[in-house]
Amino acid sequence: MQAEDVKQIIESELDGCTVYPAGEGCDFQVTVVGEVFAGLTPVKKQQLVYQCLQQHIANGTIHALTIKTYTPEQWQSLQG
Numbered sequence: 001m002q003a004e005d006v007k008q009i010i011e012s013e014l015d016g017c018t019v020y021p022a023g024e025g026c027d028f029q030v031t032v033v034g035e036v037f038a039g040l041t042p043v044k045k046q047q048l049v050y051q052c053l054q055q056h057i058a059n060g061t062i063h064a065l066t067i068k069t070y071t072p073e074q075w076q077s078l079q080g
Helices: 003-013 042-058 072-078
Strands: 018-024 027-033 064-070
Touching: 003 018, 003 027, 003 042, 042 064, 064 072
Parallel strands: 027 064
Antiparallel strands: 018 027
């Protein structure tokens, strides 16, 4: 699996989100930006992203996944 595959999976399941992936093989890092995260706890945000990739995590295609989530406003403030 490639980082671009992870990006496409998440973006197809979380409407309106933009994914910035990194990594290769079975170890990935994703930054997901979307309005869907507004008002959610950190755990709920992580769960939303994990749900998109659950099948790939369960079958071992993805072994390690680091997730960062932001609303568009939070992301914009990080960009300076």
